[in-house]
Amino acid sequence: MENSQTAPGHATRQANKALRRERILANARELIAGKGFDAFTINELASISGVSIPTVHNLFGKKNDIVLELFRELVNRIDEALAQPDLVDPIESLEAFIDKLLALYREDETFYRAAFLGGERLGLFEHEMTDGIFNKSLRVAERLCERARDRGHLLGSIDSHWLAQQVFGAQRLARQDWVNGYINLVQYRRQALVGMLLAFAADASPQLHGQICARLQHLTG
Incomplete structure (x- = not known):
């Protein structure tokens, strides 16, 4: 009887x-997007969230822990964006891969830029995170390469793992250029796709090689 009386209060x-955690995280996201990672402080976060500094520490920990929590959200959203039905055409698959990422970043470009910068500075990114963005995206690239090889689009002369490293590396370099403000999202897409297609071209069948050349001409012409 006692449990039935205390359970509703506990719930x-x-x-x-x-709800308090969600509100604080939302405010942290806005602070990072509006002021940048370096200007983001626990003091201001507590103030705009209407809670005490100890409450923020009790719910999350330190500043790094809050950023890590935001990264978990980021990773989950990227994972959901990439967990879509696979396409048969290898070029279309590459374009779908990059377009899903960019659609996500476009929803809140300022935040994602600031979050990537902060995460890299804190060492939260990314090889060490088994379920992080790096490894999740690399596994998608490996699936793209393996499927293209199994369907005869790639010759299999280059190990799929190393080919996937180059495919993903092209996207990652473009993302870093975007995060640092050197390029916009339109340029990000073109730079990433050119690099990814060039990586595929190294092991492409004659037919796919011709299609890649035509697509590269369209992207760079």
């Missing part, structure tokens, strides 16, 4: 705690 406290 309410847990629900309120979850």
Whole structure:
């Protein structure tokens, strides 16, 4: 009987705690997007969230822990964006891969730029994170290469793992240029696709090689 009386109160406290966490994370996201990672402080976050500094520490930990929490959200959203039905055509698959990422970044470009910069500075990124963006995206690139090889689009002369490294590396370099403000998202797409297609061309069948050349001409012409 006692459990049935205390459970609703406990559930309410847990629900309120979850809502408080969501509000604080939303405010942290806005602060990072608006002021940049370096200007983001626990003091200001607590103030605009209407809670005490110890409350923020109790719910999340330190500044790095809050950024890591935001990265978990980022990774989950990217994972969802990439977990779509596979396409048969290898060129279309590459374009779908990059377009899903860019559609996500376009939703809140300022935040994602700031989050990537902050995460890299804190060492949260990315090889060490088994389920991080690097490894998730690399696994997608490996699937693209393996499927293209199995369907005869790639010759198989180059190990799929190393080919995938180059495919993903082209996208990652473009992302870094975008994060640092050297290029916009339109240029990001073109730079990433050119690099990815050139990587595919190294092991492409004659037919795919011709298609890649035509697509490269369209992208760079």
